[in-house]
């Protein structure tokens with residue numbers, strides 16, 4: 001299934017490239033996902049976006065968690081327009097790119113309670129990502145996918161080469177991450193992986209090595225690389241700021257968790273293309 005979606009996606013990208021000629025946007029795309037729900041994916045996305053903007057990059061977040069969008073809560077916005085208004089042709093792209101209270105940080109909001117069946121899966125969602133890239137206005141676009149591996153998530157993954165997965169050490173989260181690895185190994189070159197609710201960097205490293213060994217044992221593609229890029233501890237400041245619609249990386253600059261996320265940003269900036 002992913003193969004089919006992926007080959008459909010690359011056809012679409014080739015077609016768009018032809019129309020665009022040799023023009024290449026400066027915008028880099030990073031897609032943030034998780035196998036299991038509730039592991040902290042949206043919290044990571046919002047705070048990574050903020051830290052990137054503080055480092056001087058112009059950043060747009062696309063809330064692609066179709067049906068369960070909550071990025072607007074973390075970024076403290078009450079959007080009247082969402083990506084669906086653009087997809088349905090009711091608003092222009094500029095009209096759905098919302099300025100947040102944070103300098104150089106923009107949001108294209110999703111919509112909670114959206115019914116999957118309203119839109120058939122025909123690459124209408126991921127096209128907005130390509131259109132934002134084509135604007136050539138942002139340095140980095142972060143796409144926050146839903147949890148799990150439904151067709152919408154697969155669609156967003158298929159158009160991205162920089163994929164970051166968030167997991168915890170929980171066995172069910174690891175099982176889901178391994179399913180993600182298995183799927184991506186068919187036609188991607190790498191997955192960046194980081195651990196939330198994980199105090200020690202070393203624990204994450206040990207688990208990633210076990211996942212790599214399992215992949216070898218199951219003869220997944222040898223060209224596919226899983227790259228461990230860091231960990232974030234459990235912190236009461238993270239849950240509290242989330243509840244207050246604030247960002248822990250802004251409110252608690254010196255916290256361990258903020259420093260840990262900065263390490264992840266360092267890796268991202270050196271390795272995304």
Ligand SMILES: Nc1ncnc2c1ncn2[C@@H]1O[C@H](COP(=O)(O)OP(=O)(O)OP(=O)(O)O)[C@@H](O)[C@H]1O
Nearest residue numbers: 037038039040041042043147233234235238239242
């Ligand atoms: N390291 C952490 N320490 C303490 N609380 C955390 C941490 N990471 C996330 N949380 C809290 O866990 C909850 C779930 O986080 P979040 O909404 O980011 O997860 P998610 O993976 O995006 O969930 P979903 O699958 O529903 O989109 C939130 O209340 C958040 O504040």
